[in-house]
Amino acid sequence: MTITRSALDQFEEDGYVVGEGILDPDEDLQPVIDEYSELLDRLAEQWHSEGVLSSAYEDLPFGERLSEIARETEGRYVNWLDISLPQKGIQPDTPMHHGSAVFELLRNPRLLDAVEQFVGPEIFSNPVQHVRIKPPERYLPESARNGSLAGRTFWHQDLGVVTEEADDSNILTVWLPVTEATEDNGCLVVGRGSHANGLGLHCYTGDPDRQGIPQEHRAGEQVAVPMRPGDALFMNKLTMHASLPNVSDDIRWSFDLRYNPTGEATGRRWFPGFVARSRSNPDSELRDAETWAERWRSARAELASSDTPGFQRWDPNDPQCA
Numbered sequence: 001m002t003i004t005r006s007a008l009d010q011f012e013e014d015g016y017v018v019g020e021g022i023l024d025p026d027e028d029l030q031p032v033i034d035e036y037s038e039l040l041d042r043l044a045e046q047w048h049s050e051g052v053l054s055s056a057y058e059d060l061p062f063g064e065r066l067s068e069i070a071r072e073t074e075g076r077y078v079n080w081l082d083i084s085l086p087q088k089g090i091q092p093d094t095p096m097h098h099g100s101a102v103f104e105l106l107r108n109p110r111l112l113d114a115v116e117q118f119v120g121p122e123i124f125s126n127p128v129q130h131v132r133i134k135p136p137e138r139y140l141p142e143s144a145r146n147g148s149l150a151g152r153t154f155w156h157q158d159l160g161v162v163t164e165e166a167d168d169s170n171i172l173t174v175w176l177p178v179t180e181a182t183e184d185n186g187c188l189v190v191g192r193g194s195h196a197n198g199l200g201l202h203c204y205t206g207d208p209d210r211q212g213i214p215q216e217h218r219a220g221e222q223v224a225v226p227m228r229p230g231d232a233l234f235m236n237k238l239t240m241h242a243s244l245p246n247v248s249d250d251i252r253w254s255f256d257l258r259y260n261p262t263g264e265a266t267g268r269r270w271f272p273g274f275v276a277r278s279r280s281n282p283d284s285e286l287r288d289a290e291t292w293a294e295r296w297r298s299a300r301a302e303l304a305s306s307d308t309p310g311f312q313r314w315d316p317n318d319p320q321c322a
């Protein structure tokens with residue numbers, strides 16, 4: 001599957017487009033599923049032996065096992081799975097996951113062929129990246145149901161969650177479902193055409209209507225985007241989006257990745273990205289998963305030993321947010 005001219009036109013017009021069948025679920029996603037099964041197995045055994053969990057749940061299939069772990073950890077399991085670091089409170093041992101299957105997904109040639117249509121032939125893997133393996137919402141305490149990696153995502157623009165440095169960067173968001181994404185289990189909702197008017201206000205208050213982009217600042221017709229494993233959603237950095245709550249009986253699993261032309265600011269300069277593809281200088285591509293993981297460990301050590309830099313561009317006391 002490749003990105004057609006009309007898909008690119010739709011991306012320009014609407015601020016997003018879905019490419020169906022960009023990845024082959026068996027070849028491209030199964031290695032990631034296997035890697036996370038092993039990771040969850042290790043974590044479950046460890047947490048059970050430490051008394052954090054009442055059981056290792058080894059007889060449960062992945063989704064149910066994750067859901068039970070989500071329930072017992074009150075949603076705190078997410079950092080052990082995520083492929084990035086949190087934005088504050090980084091310690092020398094802050095958990096994260098940088099496994100080789102994830103690295104291969106980030107530099108998957110089929111994916112990069114599509115990305116190249118949007119950002120050109122010099123492709124940098126932007127370190128703003130997450131995995132979200134979300135249990136049915138009922139497994140989570142109220143506090144983890146909104147805004148955490150385990151719960152629903154509030155309305156935002158991706159440019160709104162990076163620093164001003166990236167204002168002129170051509171950052172492309174790529175959202176990949178690992179399980180089917182449906183309106184029931186919490187697929188994305190995008191504001192069609194909402195990328196046209198620049199960066200909107202973002203707020204971080206306790207009020208759900210004023211989390212992220214407050215209701216009165218949201219734009220575009222709100223379109224739910226159900227997708228199947230192998231599909232990829234490509235989004236402009238200014239496209240407003242959110243996710244629905246998972247009210248189904250199974251997990252909802254996705255990766256959200258970002259790419260920009262090499263040399264442009266990523267918006268989180270303290271996190272390590274890498275050259276995923278270079279047509280002009282192929283030797284500059286990073287091809288070694290262990291080097292990638294090591295760069296994240298160094299970044300973590302560095303961040304743990306210094307004052308946490310500001311990742312945030314918003315004033316938490318902005319009167320417009322009240």
Ligand SMILES: O=C(O)CCC(=O)C(=O)O
Nearest residue numbers: 132153173175243254256
């Ligand atoms: O999957 C989600 O809940 C949110 C994803 C998102 O915000 C993104 O892909 O930028």
Ligand SMILES: [Fe+2]
Nearest residue numbers: 156157158241
């Ligand atoms: Fe986003």
